[in-house]
Amino acid sequence: ANINPDLLLAAFLPALLFESAFSMEAHQIKKCMAQMLLLAGPGVLMSTFLLGTALKLTSPYDWNWETSLLLGGLLSATDPVAVVAVLKELGTSKKLSTIIEGESLMNDGVSVVVYQLFLQMVLGRSFNTGSILMFLSEVSLGAVALGLAFAIISLLWLGFTFNDTILEMTLTLAVSYIAFYTVQDALKYSGILTVTALGMFYAAFAKTTFKGDNRRSLHDFWEIVAYIANTIIFILSGVIIADGVLRHNVHFERHGTSWGFLLLLYFYVQMARAAVVGALYLLLRYFGYGLDFKEAIIIVWSGLRGAVSLSLALSVKRASDTAQPFLKPEVGTMFVFFTGGIVFLTLILNGSTTQFLLHALGMDNLSVTKLRMSNYARHEILNKTLEAFGDLKDDEELGPADWVTVKKYITGLSNLEDEHAHPHDDNHDHIHTMNLRDGRVRLLNGVQASYWAMLDEGRITQATANILMRSVDEAMDLVSSRPLCDWNSLQSNVYFPSYYRFLSASMLPQSFITYFTVQRLESGCYICAAFLRAHRIARRQLQDFLGDSEIAKIVIDESNAGGEEARKFLEEVRCTFPQLLCVLKTRQVTYAVLTHLSENVQNLWKTGLLEEKEMAHLDDAWQISRSLRGVHN
Incomplete structure (x- = not known):
């Protein structure tokens, strides 16, 4: 019960933050960034002010403005882990899950910055408007910049590893904690914002670094780490809260209104959340994918409180127990009591009823x-x-x-022999439009799955995979209004840019210009070949599944039309630089052969024909060859 709250933050929070940020989808983050920033920036400040005002005007404890705003800031940090789990389980829109989870990550950092500001005010330090703005900008913007720096350095380090699951797990775990400690303790910035920026950068640029089984193992590893961290932090917080209440039982008996005011504070928290979403609703509808009224209701109800609020409340209690004249020990105890109570109430009431609310709003129904x-x-x-x-x-x-x-x-x-309708038999215009959109989405999903398979097989590089994945994500946003258009996003990465003429006429060394030209051609060939192969596989899978329906034919024709320019580009390269395509194909075949050899060694070990030591010796030889091939690629 006497655990240091700073240790509670430092030991478990980096893992929770990194796992949550790393598991998000980069394209969804990009599209919903404005909405997340609105809720995490102005939203947190509005919530802090509203809750602080309500506490100052109605609480029976005669707290000053600084103390009231401090508790308001603590209670503005959301942790919707239970709600996000329900949303993912029910398969609701990724947009909604991304906004809720992304807002939680960002407003945790903003809430900590607000907490640091008001705690210093409570402890007697004075600020003017200029110093407040300087403090907020330094602590927040500096933290984000440092998070990006740690991400870039660690990614460069990962580039020197190859197919080493343990090393990849260790490196990602270490960099999240080192970044947090460095920024939070040494530089006194927001470690939460640093780890959030680090995790989002990894989500955007590092997922293609991890191949095949390593990617799945890393995902499972971080899920387990986050689960353990969440479990321990709530158990320890519960012990500390219970200990504080029991030790100060006389105080709670003397102030019997504490329990009643906790319920009133829960009402204030919900009203403040509703006021924030309501005030920002028009902007939330305008940016990103937009937001309808039902989704706004879910965002209001998803404002659970969790580990960050508890840890900060414990930090206030620790500060109140030290020898200083500004913050009394009973105030720290009340902070822990109210924060723990709000965490409990939001988790039990909001978290457990989210599924029923989704059902009542009709958001869990299949179209x-x-x-x-x-x-x-x-x-x-x-x-x-x-x-x-x-x-x-x-x-x-x-x-x-x-x-x-x-x-x-x-x-x-039992009813397998019954007649079943083809999903595209209904010819109503509205249904036809929905079917067409659905067919495009399914083909693009197949294309993206093929890109992942080609990355694991060594047919494409990490940089090429990132470009191809991004093209599919962008095309997904337009399936309702346009034919398949993922090729449009790739053209700028295939054809030579407009500045190439200037580059050719410049005074730069010819060797540099030649190197740039060859690299650009290689990248364009890889992109075109992967695009054509992925679409060919996806078309075959779609036709095998849906047959010769009208929708399938339309989508397949759109896919074929998109590949015309890619085929034309490869044909031009074949006529002009025939040796280039031969080199690229040789690399792919070499990698494929080495991969096949490694798989055969693993199979011989699984069947018992090779001992583990023999398997490891042979497999290491293939892995070294593959890594050398990757270095020269």
Whole structure:
């Protein structure tokens, strides 16, 4: 119960922040950034002022303005972990999850900055307007800049590693903590904003650094770390709160209104949240993907409080226990009591009822298009499963199976013979438009999955993968209004830029110009080849799944049309620089052969034909060859 609250922050918060930021999608962050900044910047300041004013005017404790605003700032930091989990589980829009989670990450940092400002005021330090603005800008902007610096340095370090899961886990864990300690303790800036910037930079540029199984292992590792950190921080906070209440039981008995005021404070917190979202609603609708009224209600209800508020309240209690005339010990105890109570109430009331609210607003329902597609997919999957497991009806060792009983246990097989409608049979204009949008999304999802597979196979580099992934994300935003247009985003990375003529006519060394030209051509060829291959695979998968429906034909024709310029570019390079394409293909084949050799070694070990030491020796040889190939790529 006597744990240092600063240790509580330093030990668990960096892991929670980095995992949350790293798990977000870069394109969603970019599109929703303005909305997140509105809620995390002006929103936190408005919430702090509203809660501080309510506390000053209605609390029975005769606190001054600085103390009231300090508690208001503490209670403005949101931690919607339970709400985000429900949103992801129900498959609601990524936009809503991104806004809520991104706002939480950013307003944690802003709330800490506000807390530092008002705590110093409470402890007797005076500020004028200029010094307040200087303090806020230094602590926040400096923290973000340092987070980006740590991210760039660590990514350069990661570039020297190859297929080393343990090292990648260790490096990402270490850099999050080193960045937090350096900024928070040594420089006295906001470590929360630093780690948030670090994690978002990783989400934008580092995900393609981790290949195949390493990427999945890293994701699982950070999920476990975040779960453990969240669990421990809430357990320790609960122990500290209970200890504080029991030790000061006389105080709570003397002030019986504390429990009633806690409920009133919960009402204030909800009203302040609603006022902030309401005041910013028009701007939230204008920026990013927009925001409708139902989504605004969910954002209001998702304002849970958590680890950051608790840790800061414990820091206030620790400051109140030291010898100083400004902050009495009972004030620190009340801060912990009220903050812990608000965390408990928001988690129990808001967190547990979010799913019911989503259902009441109709936000957990599948659209007509998705429902028809789901039923169709279920029927197709069951049919293919029966075909794949048909041999089990008569096993060589055990004899035939009772297939009637099998169907009885698997309820989905009971009505397999029933007629099922193709998802694109409805020809109404509205349904046709929705089906067309859905078909484009599914093809683009297949294209992006192919890019990930090609990255793991070594067909494309990390830089090329980032460009290709971004093109799909941008095309996803336009599927409702335009045909497939992911090629449009790639053209600027394929064709030579306008400044190339100036570069050719400049006084720069010819070797530099030649190097730039070759690199640009190589990048363009990789992009075009990957684009054509990914679309070819996605078209085949879409046609196998949907058959020769009208929607499938339209989407496939759009995909073919988008590839015409890519094919033309490769043909021009083949005619002008035939040796270049040969070099690129040779690299791809070399990497593919080395990957296949490594997989064969792993398979021999799994079947017991190789011992672990022999497997490790052979696999290390292939991995070294692959890393050398990557260096020369």
